[in-house]
Amino acid sequence: MxxxxxxxxxxxxxxxxxxxxxxxxxxxxxxxxxxxxxxxxxxxxxxxxxxxxxxxxxxxxxxxxxxxxxxxxPPVRVAERPADQGPPEGMVAELAETVIFEDRHFVVIDKPAGIASHGGSGVSHGAIELMRAARPNEHLELVHRLDRDTSGVLVFARTRAGLTGLQEEIRANTVTKQYLCLMVGHPSKAKFDVNAPLAKSVLQGGERMVRVADNGKPSLTFFREMEQYPGARLMQATLGTGRTHQIRVHAQHIGHPLAGDAKYGDREANKRFKAWGLNRLFLHASHMSFEVGGRAYSFSAPLPQDLKNFLDVLATKGPVGRLRGD
CATH class of the missing domain: 3.10.290.10 (RNA-binding S4 domain)
Known part of the structure; x- marks a missing residue:
């Protein structure tokens, strides 16, 4: 306006x-x-x-x-509030450099790990606040979310048509979302689906947890092996549904939690991986595609350097299996 x-x-x-x-x-x-x-x-x-x-x-x-x-x-009087100092300029400039696509309707970034999608719950400034600070003359809305520790493709809407159009596609489950993740252990199959209903709960301290439950919402994830590593497998996870913490809980459910997952992961494996250089959840939103207003959109973000470096170290811990191209 x-x-x-x-x-x-x-x-x-x-x-x-x-x-x-x-x-x-x-x-x-x-x-x-x-x-x-x-x-x-x-x-x-x-x-x-x-x-x-x-x-x-x-x-x-x-x-x-x-x-x-x-x-x-009309004239409206609002109670005075303390002045908002705004996010640090360094954080704003850093996030502004992560833009991978923009047009009239959307701005897309490759979100770094450690930045929440939005402020709240002890987080002063998330990705949406930082982008608004970087582009004060634009109207930006967050269309979807990534967990704070998850890196990768994050989409903001610049127009009402872009916002409502993509939200409708998300509700209709016609958006393709793919992630790269590192599973602890060796799943018995290279391709498999996890179809297990998920229910959200809030613990006494306010922490949000998700678990597999018969009364939960239908949830489906498609897993495909990409590379083999000693004691772990790099997997591509494609969402069939978009539930909170879905990939992480489905991985835990089959006995192969994600590396570096402090909430749903394997504590001993995480300690070992941290000693080898993994300092966060190994989960990256690598690809997202959809169609809005008759136009097809497709965005990809490469695996971040910190995760690549960790895989290089992990590969030295024993014989590495071949890259699967099938």
């Missing part, structure tokens, strides 16, 4: 032109983000009393905005 005119008073009426990122959005949802800190009840009261107008006409909560509309926002 772009503020076109405003009164001199700090809390005066604003005239805002609707940008492409709000095209098709309900006005009540748009106001919730435009008027951060304003209670929902006040926003609906402003709409009910006709103080919010679109192109000079009174708007209802379910009014849909269109690009180019002129939105009148």
């Amino acid at each position: 772009q503020t076109v005119t405003s009164h001199d008073a700090p809390h005066g009426v604003r005239q805002v032109q609707v940008g492409p990122e709000r095209d098709g959005q309900r006005i009540d949802n748009a106001l919730l983000t435009l008027l951060k800190g304003v209670p929902k009840s006040m926003i609906y009261r402003l709409l009910r009393t006709g103080q919010v107008r679109v192109n000079g006409k009174r708007a209802k909560p379910d009014t849909r905005l269109a690009e180019g509309d002129m939105l009148r926002i």
Whole structure:
């Protein structure tokens, strides 16, 4: 959105032109983000009393905005908040360098491990906050998430059409997501599926855990061996469903947890791998493809250097099997 005119008073009426990122959005949802800190009840009261107008006409909560509309926002007083110092400039610059693709609808990065997808739960600044700081004149929304310790392809939407279009594809389960992961031990087959329902629970300390449970949501992962290493196998995991911690819990369920997984992994194996240079979860979002608005998108991110270095060390610990090309 772009503020076109405003009164001199700090809390005066604003005239805002609707940008492409709000095209098709309900006005009540748009106001919730435009008027951060304003209670929902006040926003609906402003709409009910006709103080919010679109192109000079009174708007209802379910009014849909269109690009180019002129939105009148009345004076609203919000309780003063401490000034947000914003994320460190070094982190912003570093993440800005990870962009691997962008067009009118999307910006895609190769997210480093150690950065959460978004802030919260003790994390001040996640990838979305850092990207917004790097591009203050753009409207960016997080479309999906990666765990903090997982690296790889992460997509942000620049437009409303991109956001809702990709979210619909994700809900319809038509998005291809592939990961590279290192399994502890030697699975008996080179190709296999894990079809086990998953249920989320929250422990007493607030930690989120996922487990295989009969009453859980249907969950399916396709595993395929890529390379053999002493005491481990590099696997490609393709999601059949997109549940929280799905690959990690399915790997644990079959007795071959992921290397470096502090939550679901093998403690002794993790200690051994850490001594050899693995300092995080070995899970990387290597590929994502989908179709939105009649256009096919496909993004890939190579295995990060720290994981490559660890595999080189691991290969010296014993005879290495051949690379499987089938």
